[in-house]
Amino acid sequence: MENPLIWVALLMTLLPLAGSLLAGLLGKALGRVWTHRIVITLVGISFLLSCYLFKVIVLNGHPSVQDSFYTWATAGMLRFDVAFLLDRLSATMAMIVLFVSFMVHIYTIGYMADDPGYQRFFSYVSLFTFAMLMLVLANNFLLLFFGWEGVGLVSYLLIGFWFKREAAVFGSLKAFLANRVGDIGFILATAMVLMYFDSLTYTDVFRQVPLIANRMMEFIPGYSVPVVTMICFLLFVGAMGKSAQVPLHVWLPESMEGPTPISALIHAATMVTAGIYMVARMSPLFEFSPAALTFILVIGGTTAFFMGLVAVVQYDIKRVIAYSTLSQLGYMAVALGASAYDAAIFHLITHAFFKALLFLAAGSVIIALHHEQDMRKMGGLAAYMPITYITFVIGSLALCAIPPFSGFYSKDIIIEAVKLSTVPGAGYAYLCVLAGAFVTPLYMFRALFMTFHTNERMDPQLRGHVKESPWVVLVPLIALAIPSLVAGQLLIGPMLFAPDNLLGNSIFVLPEHNVLNALSTEYPGAKLMALEAGKSLTFWFAIAGIFTAWLFTAGVPQWSRLFKERFAWVYAILVRKYGFDDFNQIVLVHGTQDAGHVCYEVSDVKMIDTVCVNGSGRFIQWLARVSRRMQTGYIYHYALAMVLGILVFLVWYMVGF
Template identity: 45%
Template structure:
């Protein structure tokens, strides 16, 4: 409605319509999850329409409501409603109409809800592509900026590369099981345990399928090697960053792996690869976030890092802990992004933290919100991140494997770095002497449209972990999930979390506190330390500042050869052959016509002589061939 008739409705009515309906949806989603937590019950599958019939292939438009989908619905609708509300204030200074922006936000939410409530992989893929399209549209909201257009295209292209593998995985699932519906696939998993797939050798079919699905998830969830689009996506408005690139779309890959847990459990090789990628991503992104000057990019790399934790949990079989961190992370990361947006709004769209400073008295509510979000991100008790991130690290330790120890070690190191760059952000932005007097003098607290969502997300960042832990990973997890997430008979890792040695369980907290202390020493007690370190370790500093040179590497490996091939096909094949043939025929025709015109002299003698020559040629030819 807002998108199609926005010009008629006007911005105000379009904002009221989209935001009001999202608030209603959020109340319904939270209420449904509350009932599931206390009433239980089997999954409910509601078929809305017959969708695709092609030979033996059949897909219906169906809503699947179990505790996994309901937890995602509650999270998506609550965060989306608050982002809609926040956007009313944040986009209020726009000189162009905003009804299209709000319609894209709602369209994105619809696609995400279709993804998480799907009963088969085809409907999931519909939502998967839908959120990708909306991401492209929302990142490119400010289409008059070349950087925003480039970022939107980059996000779209990188995700399409990963989605190719995802589509092949879905096709193999249908070939193997004759269905793309979850229940049908999961019921047949034990019967196909020995099946193989031959391509470049013989492989276990489950390993091939799960690896293809995971590569698709790597693109959507910005894991190492397919992560380069996420930081650039910060070119879009801050509410877009909060909704898509912190709370919802980027978690679709984690949701996919949790949904397919009955199959993933029988692909140990893929699980090992998931652990490696997840743990390495969480460390990589944290090191890059440590030196970024842009406030939004710092939080973006933090998102990439936290997604790495979630995949590490998937890899060790702790799917429940992964979804738990997904849920708590949505609240405190959306809070951090919207808090950053409030800072940017206060300093007239400036995003360089080294031009800020001393803002805490100017925007005290935003300052408090950033503290709450950072405490939750650092995993400090009793904030939300403490419950979920520590559950992941405990699961990695209790996996009692080499890769589990690898994930635990990098996870603890990352916990230290996370706290360090989080308080680096707080100290640079809110404390110290103002570095730009003009920006500081004009700074002001955001309007209620923006501060109310900060308060509500802050409550989630404080209470979500404490309230949800007993159901997601505690003693009531088996009854709560009720088969929505499946662990193989030998996988008891969630049940053994309480047996984690006390010292091991405390290491992440100590690491977080140490990170805060080091940040204070470097950015408050002795602000000269970061400059000295950056100069003395210049190669390392540039390596991190340039994001491990992934963009430059991809430029040489993929972009330049592709551009050269495209130019060759353009100049050589397209212009040189395809366009040259009709153009050449046209030139020949024009030249022939020109020569024919010259024979039309108007002289009877010339015409008679021409006719005589023709007659001689004709008679001679007939005599030769007679």
């Protein structure tokens, strides 16, 4: 490894792992204070190193660097290496991951102060950060899969952190199993890449894609599909699991059973964005598969709109934000399907800031209300928690794409990009994301009004104890509120429309798919874009959503009850989440259990125990009883048997001739 940047990247990655090991193995000896001091210091240094890499590679334009640390195995001409790729995409993503992780680590001091698993939680969160960095910095599919499985495993531990709660155990198991379904697709895609490209290194694979773009494989007898298309489909199945796209989205709301800091980390910049990052990284593959892009557009559009509707009927403040994450991941997927990969990463970055802010602000409310999460038992908290309230408003405005907040720029660009896309399915996706512009402020401001405005509905005994959270909780909120306000207008030009944009050649787009290039001719600049927002249909959809939320919660709340009565069937569908959970529980869970019982009763009890084991024993007993009767001890019985035997042999001999 000759390039010092690779050593910086290695140190940046190993510091969170060191913090995890120290907290996990020596946490009791170190105590709470020294545990969080050491872990946060190591993650903080790692964040500073990521800023240095971002400056050198992205801002200063240093060429991409890749090198190997260790060779796992060799098979003939194949090498499987632990190797990093430092380019503009990985450097940007690493910095965002570490910034959000750093804020979450600080916030954890206040949120988990009274938890007996304090040191264990720090160990898990730091290990989660390490796994995500491995995923981001990998230069080959095998190391990518290592990080991919790492975040899946640690998310299982974190979601089920309070393992004495049945709901937490159920949620962690559901997340683990749902992700395993997607991971099957990822494993198969990796195997196909190795089969057809004879390499798992990104640069080797991407170089060969145009050469085999028209190569076919027999999917089923008599039906062939392009190899690249099949690989892309399987890769996106993996992304559907990690990034919670319909129908593999069911695990994400259940992740709310974990502590709020990890909800922020999973939903903002790590696990759920892994699938989005992976597809953007694989853009040289996906660009040669219009069918895969169509599939992504349809799945992403469906997730963006229909999961947003479910958030409208939720009363748990964390679940509202969780379904919001599902919807925003749908927006990112739509951008990927429209070949606007830079816009997807742009929204990933802005979303990381305001979604982490919203979760941590919700956690501040939950702390103040002694872990109450039902918004029907809140109200009027703006007077008690002004800083939390202001930061929650900033996060909500950013999420709802109100200018000049950061979400306005990234979300508006995605809607315009899919509008220009000529990929089949873009029309459907455009209608979904356009309708989502109304649904997003509807559920988000419903939550804001129910929590911070309207009449106080708190327990009278609790009301006297409600107060603003300590500064160790508020500092991360303020730190996240700033980029939620300004990041969009600072990044939109350099990231999407500059001749040498921030992501550079990390992203590959075919000329006929380059919708962002078409939009660049109409881009008026960040300030003018915000000032001209009133000319956009999406802006007025957002305003209508905010007004509707106010009307149904604070304005004329009885209209909400009237709507539930008039459209009870719609409400029932949304409350039941379109039946996905019921289907999984009845068909998959109970179906598997029933199949197991049938196999047990028929195969194990009747076939093995009754027929094979007990049956063989009973047969031996019967044979022994029969044989025992033949041994009488009388000579004339034995003589008769001999005579009869001779007669049988004589008859057989004569008949044979």
